[in-house]
Structure formats: C-alpha cells, structure tokens
Amino acid sequence: MPPRRRKFWLWFFLVLVMGAAGGAALLWTAQATLVQPLAVGTDGLRIEVDSGSSLSRVLHRLEQQGAVQHPRIIRIYARLKDQTSIHQGEYMIPAGSNAMDLVARLHRGDVTRYRVTLVEGWTFQQALMQIRASDRIVKTPAGESPQAAAAALGIDGNPEGQIFPDTYVYRSGIRDIDLLRQAHARLQKVLSQEWEARADGLPYDDAYEALVMASIVEKETGAPWERDEIAGVFVRRIEKGMRLQTDPTVIYGLGASYDGNLLRSHLRQATPYNTYVIGGMPPTPIALVGREAIHAALHPKDGDSLYFVAKGDGTHHFSASLAEHNRAVRKYQLQRRSNYRSSPAAAESESPTESEQ
Structure with a gap:
C-alpha cells in the first residue's frame, strides 16, 4: 500500500476510534445526567413556575442554583419523550429525584x-x-x-x-x-x-328564604341531631305569626358593636336582623350554612314545640307551651346561669322578661 494511502487510513481509523470514544463519553454523560439524583438537599427543593415559563427557563434557573447539570441534555431528553410542555404552579422536588422525575413532574403538573x-x-x-x-x-x-x-x-x-x-x-x-x-x-x-327535594307545605317563597332559615338553625344548633327539631320550632312560629325571637340574629345585627355580652337592651334595639322586634325572618342569612342545616330547614321535624332553652350541655329542652318553657328556663337558669340561653324568648310581650337575658 502506498505510503499516502496508508497514512489516510491511519488517520481515518484514529478519527473513528476518537469518535467512538467521544460518543461513548457523551452517552455516559447523558445517562449520568438523567439518572443521578438532583442536588436538592435532604429536604428537597421547592420551585415556582410562573405563567408562561418554558422548560428551558426553569432548567436554566435550576442550573444557576446548582440543582441540575447539563440542561441541554435534559431538554433533548424531554423533546424525545414529548414532555417539553410544563404547567404553572409551585412544585416540591423530593430528595432523591433525578432529571427524568423532574421533567415528568413538570409535564404532568404535579404542583403542591x-x-x-x-x-x-x-x-x-x-x-x-x-x-x-x-x-x-x-x-x-x-x-x-x-x-x-x-x-x-x-x-x-x-x-x-x-x-x-x-x-x-x-x-x-x-x-x-x-x-x-x-x-x-x-x-x-x-x-x-336540597330545594328540589324539600318537604311540602313549607313557609318559604324561594330557596333563598330557606337559606336564611338554615343560617339561623346553623347558629342555634349545638347538638347536630337537634337541627331538624330546631327548624321545626321556627317553622311553626312563622306559621302561627309569632316572632322568631332568636339571639343569633340580634348579635348579627349588632355587628362590630357586639362585645360578646348580649344585654336586655340589645333585644329592644331596632335593626333589620333583630327578630325580637321584626316579624318573620331577617333579610339575609346570618352565617355560612352547611348541607345539614339546609336539609333541616327544608325538612323540619313535626311536632308541637314552640320554644327551646339551652340545658348547658349543648342540647336543648323543647316545650309546646309558654308555661312549660318558663319552668324549663327557671330550672336551667338556676342550674347553670352562665350558660343559659333561651330562644325563642320566654314571653310574647314587647318587653323582655326575666328569661330574656
């Protein structure tokens, strides 16, 4: 073989070997980049992806923080996996995660x-x-x-x-x-x-009025199983043209002026929410209402009770007559006056009685 041709093949073989070695080195670098754990520390790394951010921008930021190496290799991997699109939000990258985990998490939108x-x-x-x-x-x-x-x-x-x-x-x-x-x-x-499944014959013109009633039931109920019975009391009072006379409506009407101590004078104070003064229900709900209270307002318990008084243990004593109610008031006032709350009031007069503290 002529010397010139021999020299050509020698250089060709050398370039081939170097190319193979370089390819192997590149392959090893790519594999290491993708599978080695990210430098996120033992507590992981919290990152925020803003609206409009690209994978390239996120990887560049993580490279600056020292969390990832060779972001170009990671981008190529994401392109081959068709996972270059990412979602806005806050991400928690756990310790031990690698670049493939990171790309998959960003692509799925596994935000915190x-x-x-x-x-x-x-x-x-x-x-x-x-x-x-x-x-x-x-x-x-x-x-x-x-x-x-x-x-x-x-x-x-x-x-x-x-x-x-x-x-x-x-x-x-x-x-x-x-x-x-x-x-x-x-x-x-x-x-x-709940409105579609309501009981018949209720004194509400629409679902909003039922919501108002439910809010009163929500505020008056200490024991969940009494919700429908309390609703029954208020529905019967409306049907009979009686005032609701319930303290939570008074308190709501007082607003920021209420300091936690409900006085007899408050029961006489005219507000749109004072059901000791106004007839019917207040103009709006007085609180956030759960499904159970809405259901109770729309399925009040049958009975003849028109009054109830707190017993001091979260439950109430229900009465059908004013005389019975006044006896219950005296009983539970004497037992635990500090926890006493009578609602509706013990008397139908305009002037609060002893039971209307």
Missing part, C-alpha cells in the same frame, strides 16, 4: 396542593379573612371586602351565607376571588339540590 377550610357558622367576613390569610393566595381588589366580593360574584347586596363552608384545595398563585367563586358555585349547587 394547599387547603383552606371555611367553617359552618362563620360570617362571610371571617371566611374572607381566612382565605386572604394565606400568602400563597393572590389578594385582589375583589377580595378586599364582602361588598367588593359581592359585586365580583354578581350578588346584589349582602353576600352573607352565599358561599359554602367546606375544605377547598388550591394551587399556589390562585386568586382570592377565584376561591370565592368556587365556594359560591358550591353553595348554589347544594342549595338547588
């Missing part, structure tokens, strides 16, 4: 979920404060007050009682008004379902 619980009997304002207390929920002008929220939700007037008390799961970055919309839609769905 949080929970906020709205409690039965809370006011709308209390629920709003609970939602806006989380720094993971974006605060908007629509969530600054019940009035602003009502306008955003399309509610005319006071939005009290028009969100459903429940535990809501959300992603970091959700807006307060979007959580309120979920809770409002949930309330409308539950109320509609």
Whole structure:
C-alpha cells in the first residue's frame, strides 16, 4: 500500500476510534445526567413556575442554583419523550429525584396542593379573612371586602351565607376571588339540590328564604341531631305569626358593636336582623350554612314545640307551651346561669322578661 494511502487510513481509523470514544463519553454523560439524583438537599427543593415559563427557563434557573447539570441534555431528553410542555404552579422536588422525575413532574403538573377550610357558622367576613390569610393566595381588589366580593360574584347586596363552608384545595398563585367563586358555585349547587327535594307545605317563597332559615338553625344548633327539631320550632312560629325571637340574629345585627355580652337592651334595639322586634325572618342569612342545616330547614321535624332553652350541655329542652318553657328556663337558669340561653324568648310581650337575658 502506498505510503499516502496508508497514512489516510491511519488517520481515518484514529478519527473513528476518537469518535467512538467521544460518543461513548457523551452517552455516559447523558445517562449520568438523567439518572443521578438532583442536588436538592435532604429536604428537597421547592420551585415556582410562573405563567408562561418554558422548560428551558426553569432548567436554566435550576442550573444557576446548582440543582441540575447539563440542561441541554435534559431538554433533548424531554423533546424525545414529548414532555417539553410544563404547567404553572409551585412544585416540591423530593430528595432523591433525578432529571427524568423532574421533567415528568413538570409535564404532568404535579404542583403542591394547599387547603383552606371555611367553617359552618362563620360570617362571610371571617371566611374572607381566612382565605386572604394565606400568602400563597393572590389578594385582589375583589377580595378586599364582602361588598367588593359581592359585586365580583354578581350578588346584589349582602353576600352573607352565599358561599359554602367546606375544605377547598388550591394551587399556589390562585386568586382570592377565584376561591370565592368556587365556594359560591358550591353553595348554589347544594342549595338547588336540597330545594328540589324539600318537604311540602313549607313557609318559604324561594330557596333563598330557606337559606336564611338554615343560617339561623346553623347558629342555634349545638347538638347536630337537634337541627331538624330546631327548624321545626321556627317553622311553626312563622306559621302561627309569632316572632322568631332568636339571639343569633340580634348579635348579627349588632355587628362590630357586639362585645360578646348580649344585654336586655340589645333585644329592644331596632335593626333589620333583630327578630325580637321584626316579624318573620331577617333579610339575609346570618352565617355560612352547611348541607345539614339546609336539609333541616327544608325538612323540619313535626311536632308541637314552640320554644327551646339551652340545658348547658349543648342540647336543648323543647316545650309546646309558654308555661312549660318558663319552668324549663327557671330550672336551667338556676342550674347553670352562665350558660343559659333561651330562644325563642320566654314571653310574647314587647318587653323582655326575666328569661330574656
């Protein structure tokens, strides 16, 4: 073989060997990049993916933090797996995760979920404060007050009682008004379902009036099994043209001026919610209402009781006559006056009696 040809094949063989060696090295680097655990520490790594972020941008940021190496190799892997699209949100990357886990997690949108619980009997304002207390929920002008929220939700007037008390799961970055919309839609769905299955002959013109009654039942009930019996008392009083005379409505009407001590003078104070003064029900609900209270308002227990008095243990004594009720009031007042609460009031007169403390 001529020297020139021999030299050509020698260089060709050398380049081939070097190429094979380089390919092997590249293959080894790629494999190591994809399977080795990310440098996220023993507690893992929390990352925030903003709206519009790309996989390349996220990988670049993680490279700067020292969590990943060779982001180009990871991008090529994601392209081959058709996993380049990612979702907005907050992610927790556990210790021991590798680049393949990271890509799959971002592509699936396995964001960290949080929970906020709205409690039965809370006011709308209390629920709003609970939602806006989380720094993971974006605060908007629509969530600054019940009035602003009502306008955003399309509610005319006071939005009290028009969100459903429940535990809501959300992603970091959700807006307060979007959580309120979920809770409002949930309330409308539950109320509609219960209204369609209501008992016959109820003294409500529409589902909203039933919601108002349910809110009173919610606030008056200490023992869950008494909800329908309490509802029965109030329904019978409405049917007989009697005032409801229930303390929670008075307290709601007092608003911020109520300091935890309900006085006899409060029972005479005229507000749209004072059912010692007004006939029928207050103009709006007075609290957030659970399904059980709505069901009780729409399925009140039959009977003849028109009064009830707290016994001091969370339950009530129910009475059909004023004389029986007054005896029960004296009994439970003497036993535990500090826990006493008579509702409806012990007398039908305009002036509160001894039982109407």
